[in-house]
Amino acid sequence: MKKNFKNFLYELFFPKFCLNCKREGSFLCEDCAALFEISGFHKVLKTKHLDDLYFALEYKNPLIKKLIQNYKYEPFIKELSKPLSSLLFAHLQLLDIPPPIHESIIIPIPLEKKRLKWRGFNQAEELAVELSSFLSVPIVKNVLIKKHSTVAQTKLSGNKRRENLLGVFTCQNKLKIKNKKILLIDDIYTTGSTLEATAKVLKNSGAKEITGIVIAKAKPKR
Numbered sequence: 215m216k217k218n219f220k221n222f223l224y225e226l227f228f229p230k231f232c233l234n235c236k237r238e239g240s241f242l243c244e245d246c247a248a249l250f251e252i253s254g255f256h257k258v259l260k261t262k263h264l265d266d267l268y269f270a271l272e273y274k275n276p277l278i279k280k281l282i283q284n285y286k287y288e289p290f291i292k293e294l295s296k297p298l299s300s301l302l303f304a305h306l307q308l309l310d311i312p313p314p315i316h317e318s319i320i321i322p323i324p325l326e327k328k329r330l331k332w333r334g335f336n337q338a339e340e341l342a343v344e345l346s347s348f349l350s351v352p353i354v355k356n357v358l359i360k361k362h363s364t365v366a367q368t369k370l371s372g373n374k375r376r377e378n379l380l381g382v383f384t385c386q387n388k389l390k391i392k393n394k395k396i397l398l399i400d401d402i403y404t405t406g407s408t409l410e411a412t413a414k415v416l417k418n419s420g421a422k423e424i425t426g427i428v429i430a431k432a433k434p435k436r
């Protein structure tokens with residue numbers, strides 16, 4: 215857990231400053247957070263196994279890219295999970311049709327052990343914890359498992375991404391998800407292959423309905 219310690223030191227000794235305007239105090243100041251064009255509507259997005267998808271904004275926004283980069287990669291600012299999930303809360307509060315929360319459970323996209331050790335935390339799980347307390351929907355862990363490491367998805371095209379994920383995710387403790395509505399949490403939606411692959415595993419294991427929730431969604435490449 216070297217990484218956690220490094221994180222701890224980083225956050226202890228480096229003053230927090232806004233990643234956009236450099237103002238001291240937080241990693242995203244209120245003024246810069248207000249610059250985001252949070253989506254105020256929802257359109258159903260259904261894929262083969264995913265029933266719907268909610269996202270706060272488009273991933274093309276340079277500031278959201280920067281925040282997510284600093285969250286998932288060096289310097290691994292774990293605390294960014296708070297401003298990032300606030301963007302999601304803002305989106306959900308603007309909606310007429312919120313995601314199904316009645317009798318739902320939250321499941322974060324898992325990381326494999328090596329990746330978890332490298333980053334020190336699971337970025338999707340941190341967001342899921344925030345969302346769980348915001349929506350008052352319980353998180354269920356130890357159900358969805360990522361078995362082995364894959365080539366980083368960012369290096370691959372759409373088809374290759376789907377191949378890369380075949381058989382990578384499994385489900386255990388299936389009783390915990392039987393006939394459940396699941397809010398499946400990830401940081402970004404790029405080609406959708408991760409959410410689709412995990413939704414498939416969860417549906418095949420007895421889940422009733424799967425709704426993806428991510429901070430940002432990339433436009434599909436043509």
Ligand SMILES: [Zn+2]
Nearest residue numbers: 232235243246
């Ligand atoms: Zn700022």
